[in-house]
Amino acid sequence: MAGWEVRPSDPGRDRRRRLLSVLLVLCIPLAFYAGSLWQQRTQPVSVAGQSVAAQRNVQLLREVEELNQRVAVLSSAEKVSQQANEQSRLSIKLLEEQIYTQQQDLASYKGVLAPDSRREGLRIKTFELQATERPEHFRYKILLSRVGKSEKPLEGHLQVLIAGKQAGQDVTLELAALTAGLPDALAEQSVAFAFKHFQAIPEAGRFAELALPEGFVPREIKVRAEVQGEKPLLRTFKWNQEE
Numbered sequence: 695m696a697g698w699e700v701r702p703s704d705p706g707r708d709r710r711r712r713l714l715s716v717l718l719v720l721c722i723p724l725a726f727y728a729g730s731l732w733q734q735r736t737q738p739v740s741v742a743g744q745s746v747a748a749q750r751n752v753q754l755l756r757e758v759e760e761l762n763q764r765v766a767v768l769s770s771a772e773k774v775s776q777q778a779n780e781q782s783r784l785s786i787k788l789l790e791e792q793i794y795t796q797q798q799d800l801a802s803y804k805g806v807l808a809p810d811s812r813r814e815g816l817r818i819k820t821f822e823l824q825a826t827e828r829p830e831h832f833r834y835k836i837l838l839s840r841v842g843k844s845e846k847p848l849e850g851h852l853q854v855l856i857a858g859k860q861a862g863q864d865v866t867l868e869l870a871a872l873t874a875g876l877p878d879a880l881a882e883q884s885v886a887f888a889f890k891h892f893q894a895i896p897e898a899g900r901f902a903e904l905a906l907p908e909g910f911v912p913r914e915i916k917v918r919a920e921v922q923g924e925k926p927l928l929r930t931f932k933w934n935q936e937e
Contacts, residue, residue, distance in 0.1 A: 790898070790900050790901070793899055814840070814842030814843075815840060815842065815848075816838065816839075816840055816919055816921055816924070816927055817840060818837075818927060819837040819838060819839050820836070821834065821835075821836055821837075821854075821931045822834060822837070822901075823915075823933070823934055824901065830905055830906040830908065830910075831904070831906075832906070833901035833902065833903055834903075834904055835894060835899070835901050836852070836854070836894065837892070837894055837895075838852070838892070838894075838895070838919070839892045840890070840892075845890055846890075847888045848887075848921060849886075849921065849922065850888075850920050850921035851884040851885065851886055851887070851919070851920050852885040852886075852887055852918070853868075853883060853884045853885075853920075854868070854869035854915065854916070854917050854918075855869070855915070855916040855918075856869060856872065856912055856916075857913050857914050857916065858913045858914075858933075859911045860911070861909060865910065868883050869904065870883045871883075872904040873903065873904050873905075876902070876903045876905060877902065877903055878900070878902035878903065879902075887919075912933040913933060914930055914932050915930070915931045915932075915933065916928065916930050917929050
């Protein structure tokens, strides 16, 4: 008959096609289920890791805040200490000036009331010496006075030498050289003075500072004063002890 076509029939191949179609249909929900199960298993691990990192960040922030607080406390304590030191320095300076004023008054009375038998003129009263917290650094002050009733200023020059040993050799050093670069440094080897009754070097009864060379062992201090028209006056002080 025209229009008819004869095709061979294969029941086995038809069954395989139907089975493959069924498997494809079943794989779709299985794939979705497997994806959901994997996401559920991995998500807690990620969340747990984020939680640990967050806790660590919080701990670090706390430690930084504690360190900042400690730094603030230490900075405040240092400022308080500096203020206390400055206040102490000003108090000492004020006391030294008050003592100096009293010494001036006392020297004036002693000069006026001194017996006539005593030789009038310049006196090298003391060479005060104090140790400091720094090795080989010392504070010093020289006190000069006069005896007599004269109101004319006593003028002259003062030279100070410090004798000792260094490397086994006798050495004599100028005081001016030992004050270089320090507060109240002496500009010249000799110190000019002019006073009626009393004078301190440095002025106002303050202490100046000197620094000994490394290895230098001081023995004595020689203070020489010269007044125009008079014989030079020399007085020797043992280191830390008046001779």
